[in-house]
Amino acid sequence: MATHAKPQRIESFQTHPNQYKHWRLEFDGGVANLIMDIKEENGMRPDDYVLKQNSYDMGVDMELADATERLRFEHPEVRAVVVTSAQPKVFCAGANIKMLASSEHGFKVNFCRFTNETRCGMEDATHNSGQVYIAALNGTAAGGGYELALACEKIYLIDDGASVVSLPEVPLLGVLPGTGGLTRLVDKRTVRRDIADVFCTKAEGWRARDALKFELIDGSFARSEWQTGIAKVAAEAVAANPARATEGITLHPIAVEIGENESRAYEHVKLNIDADGRVCTLIIKAPTSPAPANAAALMAEGCKTWSMATFRQLEDAIFHLRFNHPNVGLILLKTEGDAGLVLAHDKLIQDNQDDWFARELALYQSRVLRRCDNSARSQFALIDEGSCFVGSLFELSLTSDRTYMLEDEDEEVTIQISAASGGIFPMSTGITRLAARFPRNDDKVQAALEAGAVAGPDAFDLGVVTMAPDDIDWDDEIRIAVEERLSLSPDALTGMEQNLRFVGAENCDSKIFGRLTAWQNWIFQRPNAVGDDGALTLYGHPTRPKFDFRRT
């Protein structure tokens, strides 16, 4: 292991264009320019690394993630997002190597997961919100820099005789282009696998002419034609996509109170951490006010509407759990409040999927749900008195590894699946969570969708909860389940969960988080990468790495 590995706490995942250190967001009608200008000295651990050559760390990617979300909600008029650089000759050198080499294994994995989600979000915006991402590589895009470009719908490289695209991770660092690069090359861009093999082992990359020939880019312009060329491409994307709306909503900061033991109390979400017990409770609260009357009223509520506020708070809580509480192995998911109000808020969104904001909101909820699927923590949903696991909150329970539901005598504890679970919340594999739960069994999916409000025994029979203990057994059952879970190897659990959660055929998206990430995590453990003589450890040092050349 690299001797300098440090934990890296992140105090806040929120930011705003006014606070960006590394990006500029500029607007020109239907075009947004997302301009990378990374400040070398403004990394998250400036004592450990300097962000040279537009190389990025988690702070840079948090700003990028923020920009992509604001573009969708605050700027529905934008139909083309041009990602480019303000620095001469370099678009982006990828993830900062010294940052990676000096980070703990867990941080590396979490950093990659977050950056992967950001890039999948860019593709989601392109495909589902008509905001087409265009990579305008006005300088060299290396490693994660080219992987960022790969997440764009179109890639243009300046033809200046010097700028290249490259994936030098394998030859220079002994790790993979793990931010989707390998998968997107062959599965998204359909670059031939042998060409991809040559490209990924060629540290120096290819300039515009070869890059275009081998379909690593979609076009190139000489420097003199660069501005007009890119402007024309952007204008075409704008013309091809109808504006969703002329005015967006504002994403206000997420308010939170930090309590004892780093508990986080948001308006609709509460996260209680039991660090010694290695468990946390995540409580989602139902709305307390009626649903907006219609799509216009929904938009008037903007980011404060329950559906949006709750999922934003949930997302923020997830980030804190991932990065700041590695010891927490188990999430106990609970809900509380008025189930009728949850269903009413959900219904307005479901019924208004032709309205841009309601549609955008469902897409956002889907992205947060997919972050839950990709969690490296165990998750049990607990359905008991006062809970409201209905509609979008029942969908949230479907991201759990198990669901326990109290069978109470009076049958007051019920759950209800809504039509939303039948379609608007796809997993990364492209199918619904109900379809993944009941593979090749449409009858069970339909029965669940049509069941209405059901108590424990019926929910158990429908197969939508794992166990339905009665009052007498409930406490013991949960206590034992939690104790048992927490006694197991965390690595084995992560591996097991990642293999059970993504049932069905895999696509580009899910392969990035499954096949590619798993191999990268393997490599991130191997001495050839992270040992004292490993390539990642020694990058930038005069010493050459020493490899154990045995292959498996």
Next chain:
Amino acid sequence: MATHAKPQRIESFQTHPNQYKHWRLEFDGGVANLIMDIKEENGMRPDDYVLKQNSYDMGVDMELADATERLRFEHPEVRAVVVTSAQPKVFCAGANIKMLASSEHGFKVNFCRFTNETRCGMEDATHNSGQVYIAALNGTAAGGGYELALACEKIYLIDDGASVVSLPEVPLLGVLPGTGGLTRLVDKRTVRRDIADVFCTKAEGWRARDALKFELIDGSFARSEWQTGIAKVAAEAVAANPARATEGITLHPIAVEIGENESRAYEHVKLNIDADGRVCTLIIKAPTSPAPANAAALMAEGCKTWSMATFRQLEDAIFHLRFNHPNVGLILLKTEGDAGLVLAHDKLIQDNQDDWFARELALYQSRVLRRCDNSARSQFALIDEGSCFVGSLFELSLTSDRTYMLEDEDEEVTIQISAASGGIFPMSTGITRLAARFPRNDDKVQAALEAGAVAGPDAFDLGVVTMAPDDIDWDDEIRIAVEERLSLSPDALTGMEQNLRFVGAENCDSKIFGRLTAWQNWIFQRPNAVGDDGALTLYGHPTRPKFDFRRT
């Protein structure tokens, strides 16, 4: 790392029912009984471990693999293969833990790969040869024992109040059920993911009643009804599948001469090892005699017919490379001989896919080709003077990471793709290698299939070779490519190749080798499993493992 880790050389991968130590193969009309009776003291490293409780090591699985192949070729009359145990109360306890704990990382990975291929082969026999595998669990099937059952089409468990099915890897060993178990539970048997979660964390497993309720098995019989019950199930499988033939062929031993530096000279295959150079040359020779006149003549040649003999020799060479030559990082694949004769032999097989033996032969070639896809070594195909990369041998070149083809002035060096590459050699993903090479581009697939014999420049234009250097550049180009490849991190190369080779949607089969294997390999590196205090290392010791409970 476990301190006792040892390399494990395997002198021969060939065996015969007469030599089996651990299995008995008995026949009763259309039913074969494959009876496991593992001899405790007959493990491959008897000083290190004892094969208690029908637990297996590589020697046991080599016999199983041999039996499955012989059943297909030597016993086409068999339509049901009942896999059962001769030992009281235990079907199979899975892979021997002390064997795993005392094996090197590379050996563990290779052992899992081989056992996975054996189990995929059982499914292939069930689906494509009408030899239905039936697991008759007359005692407890734990871990790899139950995973072996999962590879069968049907699973029956004795209802004796004691016998269980279980996957205790996660709770007891801190590793995954990595021989396909996790994937087959949810993707093949469509066990609900939360039920699978409970099952895979429950060391003690489930007896027949619960196992049946949760669909982990297909049926159960009391002891008194066991023999007749299983016999009835087997008889039904026999009745449902027409006999392919009454008489098979005999699989004779594969002759090989071992030469200097452990070179292996077979009749049609030559493997030259340059251990210091970490490279090997694998040469496949064309037939020297005409193709059999028809299917009957093909069958008369039996395992000696060129198509069969060559792929058997190739498979044997692959095993030796994998297990005995971990230092070899790169396979240089060559062919030599009369291309016309290769095509003639291929054509007979392609044209007779309604003949059982010709069909079985193509299925076998496909399995060997899939072993090449799953190789953890880089592979370059070299096409130059005297080579015969046509038909099935061109398909073999498509398993390579790159293909170099000499552009000679006289255009004597040519390749030719035959119709076989359009269908009868599917990858584990279910698509052809041409379809994986040209994703979402049927035109290119068709052009390749229809091109006929082409020289370097045309092959390059078709996209079926990576580079086509001329005489002047050839030697340098190859030398530099080899040197560069061998300088790279072997782990990064394995990860890269595994991500570039399997383009397209993933299914149960490919997920076993991709997602599941990659996560298992990760866990096989983690101190929580293989460290001095890891669960795998300490299994069977009185000391409890100590976990670093941080999750990623």
